[in-house]
Amino acid sequence: MADAATLKRRKSYRRGHRGEWLAAAALMAKGYRILARRYRTKLGEIDLIARRGDLVLIVEVKARPTLIEAMQAIVSESEHRIERAADLWLARQPDYGRLSVRFDMMAVLPWRWPVHVENIFQGRG
Numbered sequence: 001m002a003d004a005a006t007l008k009r010r011k012s013y014r015r016g017h018r019g020e021w022l023a024a025a026a027l028m029a030k031g032y033r034i035l036a037r038r039y040r041t042k043l044g045e046i047d048l049i050a051r052r053g054d055l056v057l058i059v060e061v062k063a064r065p066t067l068i069e070a071m072q073a074i075v076s077e078s079e080h081r082i083e084r085a086a087d088l089w090l091a092r093q094p095d096y097g098r099l100s101v102r103f104d105m106m107a108v109l110p111w112r113w114p115v116h117v118e119n120i121f122q123g124r125g
Contacts, residue, residue: 044081
């Protein structure tokens with residue numbers, strides 16, 4: 001029998017997976033192609049990478065009870081982690097020079113379609 005902490009971790013992992021799936025579906029409905037899910041590097045992880053034309057979205061997915069809580073969940077440490085991982089991903093793209101990058105958030109809220117928040121933070125430029 002698993003202990004309480006293990007069960008909580010499993011539930012959180014499943015909720016995150018479900019949230020990322022819903023966020024990806026919402027982005028695809030807006031015409032974006034999902035290029036990567038849970039893109040992992042030694043510098044950090046990106047929940048979703050999506051593209052429409054030359055615009056690449058680096059998306060952080062947050063499943064929270066309210067939009068405010070989801071937005072507050074992105075702290076400066078996670079911004080830096082996401083930026084470093086995005087830099088690595090971008091460096092590996094053959095058309096890197098013509099891509100525009102934007103850092104967005106998808107808030108997965110109870111009983112609602114995911115909320116797309118554009119430009120949740122600015123990259124280092």
